[in-house]
Amino acid sequence: MSVLIFIDHADGQIKKASFETLTYGADLARQLNVAAEAIILGTVNDDLTTLGKYGVTKVNQVNNEALNTLDAQVYAKVLEEAVKSTGANVVVFSHNQTGKAIASRVAAGLKAGLVAGAVALPDTANGFVVKKSVFSGKAFANVNIASDIKVISLNPNSYKTIAGEGTSSVNQLNIAVPAARVKVTAVNKVSGEVPLTEAEIVVSGGRGLKGPENWGIVEDLAHALHAATACSRPVADSHWRPHHEHVGQTGVQVAPNLYIALGISGAIQHLAGVNRSKTIVVINKDAEAPFFKAADYGIVGDVFEIVPKLTEEIKKLKA
């Protein structure tokens, strides 16, 4: 009996989202009074023993470089074997891009009930009830998992990562890796950018910026805050900004600590992509913009005047 936490990595480094899932999984293991173990497929440059500070006692590794690129089918097969060999009864993923590719596959392969997009620790007093975000962040569902093995994927940025003291042992698992059927032919990463779904702060621009040539003020503010940049749907549809920056119901859903909306009116579809943000700041010259109703802080005024001032003030604070 144990909680097994999946560690996600890219370019030889463990992803930030994994520290959150490790903390969550270790807390869950404590709650269930079972061991907390991690599983990593492939190789990283990080020292795996240091993951003990997030509360796991053992890191299981399938040390095979073929696993450094993701084929959901291969990953699922290897993970299902790992779950069986470690005797885990709860498996935890992040509900990030990787988690969305593999958590449901692993759940189906193990005939395990899945709650995807969890936002809190399960209530285990009566059954195993996990709270998850539904209706694009407009509500929560409490979902009971009835199967013996349970799979949870945690919405990124919904659980506080805590690093304490401690080291973990590393255990090599000898699991055969099937041949991949998906070939990765290229990786196109936008260098120097903070990935939108991992960002703690997001600065987002809308039609109020009047054109792509005015995005400098958005980028300057984002840079000062070490934030990711985003945009509303009309901006992406007008090709002012790339599609992967579109935040909203049909774009990317984000849950940063701080979401700053510049010149965005706040249509209901946009709110569905941002309503899990902890703090929302709206700057818009239209005092009637619906976004102000969903905001925590706001300034009614001209973004072209206010945003450069805001950037300067942030720089002063950081200096």
Added chain:
Amino acid sequence: MKILVCISKTPDTTSKIAFKDGNTKFDESGVQWIINPYDEWYAFVRAIELKEKDPGTILHIITVGGADCDPVIRKALALGGDEAIRVNADSSDSFFIASQIAAVAGEGNYDLIFTGKETIDYNGSSIGGMVAELLDMPYISLATKFELQGTTATLNREIEGGEEVNEVALPAVVSCQKGVAEQRIPNMRGIMAARTKPLKVTEPVSVDALTSIAGFELPPAKAGVKLVAADNVEELVRLLHEEAKVI
């Protein structure tokens, strides 16, 4: 080439979300039902485009739900496709739903199974992966581009901070999102044609649901916006630093 597109009925994006029966059921009163946007705009439209390019393609849509799904299925058939299959069962459990789709898909020998990246009601992103697992097929999730040459698909897949280009030999399961295709509006001819397209209703295979919804809750209401004067940006920075503690 045989393509199966999984579609789901969801409340319109502007629907007011409320619950009834002691917060155990979604309150459907006054709700407009639509095809889940990811399924319709991206997965289904891309499948229609593939059929337009190769008219020999057989294109089916599938949904798991009760008779109340039929109007939404007809709406989908108005956009294109040859036939719809509805598995007559109502469940919130992704494994149950995926098992029904896999049972139909396994019989139908499809080369390509498309889903949207998630539904806008349950936001699980689960069905594609489960169907792929149950059918032992490759799965490419969060596709933003899909091209087909013969029986090899080239796709762009969203990863943190960018995209990956993947190549896979069919059969495969793909979940689609923005970028794969552009939204379409059905025309009158399509709406008329949809009336005569077959909508087959099949009974579900026996599968135990592994999860159940114990209840719903709404997030706490926002306290209201704190407005700062436009000439007092310092105050906003102070609030974010000292009160919200986010910078």
